[in-house]
Amino acid sequence: MFVRFVIFLCVLCLSPCSQSHAVKSPPSRRVKTKKSPAKPSLLYLSRAFHDLFVLGILTSRDLLLCEAQRGAKTIGERLRVRTNASMSIQVTRAYRYFLSLVRKHFPENKDLWNALSTQNKHLEEAAEQLAESIVRGKVRSETLKMLRQVKKVAWVAKPLSKSTQAKVQALIDAIEGAGTGNEMLVYYRLHQWKPLLVRPSMAKGMTTWKAFLAGVKRQQTVFQRLAPVMAKSARKVFASFATHASMFVVVAKLMRSSSKSTKHQKALQKVHAQWFQSLKKANSKFVHIWHLAKNERFLKGKPQGEKHSKEGR
Numbered sequence: 001m002f003v004r005f006v007i008f009l010c011v012l013c014l015s016p017c018s019q020s021h022a023v024k025s026p027p028s029r030r031v032k033t034k035k036s037p038a039k040p041s042l043l044y045l046s047r048a049f050h051d052l053f054v055l056g057i058l059t060s061r062d063l064l065l066c067e068a069q070r071g072a073k074t075i076g077e078r079l080r081v082r083t084n085a086s087m088s089i090q091v092t093r094a095y096r097y098f099l100s101l102v103r104k105h106f107p108e109n110k111d112l113w114n115a116l117s118t119q120n121k122h123l124e125e126a127a128e129q130l131a132e133s134i135v136r137g138k139v140r141s142e143t144l145k146m147l148r149q150v151k152k153v154a155w156v157a158k159p160l161s162k163s164t165q166a167k168v169q170a171l172i173d174a175i176e177g178a179g180t181g182n183e184m185l186v187y188y189r190l191h192q193w194k195p196l197l198v199r200p201s202m203a204k205g206m207t208t209w210k211a212f213l214a215g216v217k218r219q220q221t222v223f224q225r226l227a228p229v230m231a232k233s234a235r236k237v238f239a240s241f242a243t244h245a246s247m248f249v250v251v252a253k254l255m256r257s258s259s260k261s262t263k264h265q266k267a268l269q270k271v272h273a274q275w276f277q278s279l280k281k282a283n284s285k286f287v288h289i290w291h292l293a294k295n296e297r298f299l300k301g302k303p304q305g306e307k308h309s310k311e312g313r
Contacts, residue, residue: 040229042106042160045171048222049102050112050155052178055215056095057119059185060088061150062208064123064130066192068139068147078134084188085131091181092124098177105170106160115153122150172234175226179241182219186248187276193255213252220245240278247275 063084072078099120103113126146133140161167189212223242230238254268 039231040226042163042167042171043157045168045175045226046102046106046109046160047155047157048226049171049174049178050116050153051222052175052182052219053095053099053116053120054152055219056091056178056182056185057116057123057150058152059182059189059212059215060091060123060127061147062212063185063189063192064088064127065144065147066208068130068144072134072137078137081134082131084192085127085134087184087188088127089124089131091184092120092127094177094181095120096124098174101170102174105167108160109156109158112153112156112158119150119153122146126150172230176237176241179219179223183241183244183248186216190248190251190255193252209252209256213249216245216248216252220249244275244278247271247278251275 067081067084070077070081072081096117099113099117103110103117106113126143129140129143129146133143193209193212220242223238223245227235227238227242251268251271254271
């Protein structure tokens with residue numbers, strides 16, 4: 001009996017202590033896993049391709065219009081105009097190929113692709129006429145009229161068919177192709193502006209410069225939004241496009257102020273050299289089109305040596 005009483009007292013004394021010092025298991029915590037970025041939809045990629053394509057044809061139109069209106073009296077000026085026209089022809093033919101690639105996989109939005117094709121055709125024909133007529137030192141009025149007919153094509157969203165790897169890859173290739181052509185056009189456009197952003201042509205040059213800068217910033221936005229959500233293989237490619245677009249903006253701004261400051265002139269030369277080397281190193285498509293334009297080799301249809309798979313960067 002006494003033993004039972006002692007055991008009871010021991011249990012009574014130890015029970016509060018054991019409760020107060022009991023080891024409580026920590027509350028279960030949710031392990032936060034880093035979500036992988038959602039894959040872009042076909043509609044999103046189609047819109048990106050449309051925006052880049054429109055920016056390209058408008059940049060090319062402004063490039064050729066400026067050349068046609070400046071005139072070409074000397075042999076050097078005629079050579080400059082012909083070089084710009086031949087480069088535009090190469091880019092428009094590359095655009096034609098990539099547009100046919102998209103049209104093949106997405107026939108449901110054929111009205112939009114046909115509208116883009118029409119504008120691209122007007123641009124190509126005008127560039128060919130300009131390259132031919134400038135040899136005689138006179139630009140035809142029909143050429144100017146055709147260039148002014150090149151207009152912006154509005155985006156029309158239509159439900160697309162079920163996504164497949166082939167369709168996604170076709171759009172990625174088309175976006176790379178359009179981005180490459182745009183970089184080519186921007187390179188020549190900035191060279192064209194160098195004499196225009198000084199007096200007395202500053203006011204006229206600034207009007208188109210602002211529109212151009214807005215277009216380059218739009219290209220920068222497109223690739224900055226696309227790069228994080230792309231697969232690993234394409235992410236680096238699109239990130240380099242975004243980097244180049246940022247460099248375009250810097251070069252354009254420095255070019256505007258370089259006429260007033262020697263410091264800005266040196267900065268412009270440095271950034272311009274870095275930018276061109278980065279373009280050639282990161283994008284073999286850029287080098288290919290650049291050499292074609294430089295050598296004035298006119299191709300038809302698919303760019304020579306190009307593969308629409310993953311060649312390019």
